[in-house]
Amino acid sequence: MDNQSSVTEFLLMGFSDDHDVQLLLFFLLFFIYLIALIGNLLIAFVVILNHHLHTPMYFFLVNLSLTDICYITTTIPKSMAVSLTDNKTITFPGCMAQVFLIIACIGSEVALLTIMAYDRYVAICHPLRYSLILNRGACSQMALASWISSFVHASLQTTITFQLNFCGLNIIGQFFCDVPQLQKISCTDTKFNQIFMWISGFIVCIFCTGFVFASYGYIFSVILKIPSSQGRYKTFSTCSPHLTVFSLFIITSMFSYLRPQTLSSPTMDLLSAVLYAVLPPVLNPIIYSFRNKDMQESLRKTAPIIKRNFLA
Numbered sequence: 519m520d521n522q523s524s525v526t527e528f529l530l531m532g533f534s535d536d537h538d539v540q541l542l543l544f545f546l547l548f549f550i551y552l553i554a555l556i557g558n559l560l561i562a563f564v565v566i567l568n569h570h571l572h573t574p575m576y577f578f579l580v581n582l583s584l585t586d587i588c589y590i591t592t593t594i595p596k597s598m599a600v601s602l603t604d605n606k607t608i609t610f611p612g613c614m615a616q617v618f619l620i621i622a623c624i625g626s627e628v629a630l631l632t633i634m635a636y637d638r639y640v641a642i643c644h645p646l647r648y649s650l651i652l653n654r655g656a657c658s659q660m661a662l663a664s665w666i667s668s669f670v671h672a673s674l675q676t677t678i679t680f681q682l683n684f685c686g687l688n689i690i691g692q693f694f695c696d697v698p699q700l701q702k703i704s705c706t707d708t709k710f711n712q713i714f715m716w717i718s719g720f721i722v723c724i725f726c727t728g729f730v731f732a733s734y735g736y737i738f739s740v741i742l743k744i745p746s747s748q749g750r751y752k753t754f755s756t757c758s759p760h761l762t763v764f765s766l767f768i769i770t771s772m773f774s775y776l777r778p779q780t781l782s783s784p785t786m787d788l789l790s791a792v793l794y795a796v797l798p799p800v801l802n803p804i805i806y807s808f809r810n811k812d813m814q815e816s817l818r819k820t821a822p823i824i825k826r827n828f829l830a
Contacts, residue, residue, distance in 0.1 A: 559583070620696075
């Protein structure tokens with residue numbers, strides 16, 4: 519690209535310029551990353567090792583966990599390196615890779631959470647046809663479609679972003695390469711990029727949120743018809759983790775990418791980035807572990823096996 523002749527690298531904004539604070543932040547980020555990594559890997563291992571969890575719901579949950587691992591690995595390790603070495607530079611190709619992977623992971627996460635709402639709808643509203651509708655082939659195709667569509671959108675958004683000219687200021691006001699921040703430092707008109715980001719983000723959010731709300735509308739209508747309160751609670755408990763995770767991710771993403779420029783400030787931008795780039799991968803395995811009795815029971819059974827194999 520022509521603009522690489524003007525800017526060959528970018529500078530990421532750190533959380534602090536104080537060396538002691540940076541060292542503290544390194545350990546904090548390392549701890550957060552370790553929690554997210556162990557939590558999501560644990561979910562994947564538990565599902566794989568427990569045959570009774572080989573259902574569409576947990577198949578999509580494993581895909582979500584792998585997406586979260588990719589998501590947080592794209593940003594946190596680089597930020598840890600910045601805090602430890604105080605070297606804030608990131609190469610032009612490295613910045614492109616970050617933008618592509620972040621957008622791909624966001625798209626994949628939204629798509630998978632939407633598919634998981636459909637899974638709950640079929641399981642509760644059409645239980646007798648569940649295994650027929652969501653067979654292994656259908657689940658694989660839906661998961662593959664979520665990844666492919668996310669990669670296509672990420673490629674398009676990355677191409678449009680890095681066709682901008684960066685000819686002067688190369689300081690990104692964020693701890694990773696973020697599209698809105700790259701638009702701010704571009705020396706060319708970014709109106710088309712902003713409109714494209716708004717329209718694509720708005721369409722995805724409206725479609726996915728509408729689909730999820732419609733699914734849960736049917737689900738709640740069925741739950742309310744269950745005569746026993748224990749039965750209603752048990753059925754709803756299979757939906758509450760997904761609904762919590764979806765709400766958390768959509769709210770933080772919309773706040774980060776679709777909020778007005780008047781609400782933009784260095785502190786607000788940093789806070790919003792932490793909310794949507796760090797919080798979901800950390801909280802998702804915790805929410806699914808503590809709010810799902812099948813997962814809790816499987817964790818208790820699988821923990822000795824994992825411990826024994828790890829120590830061996």
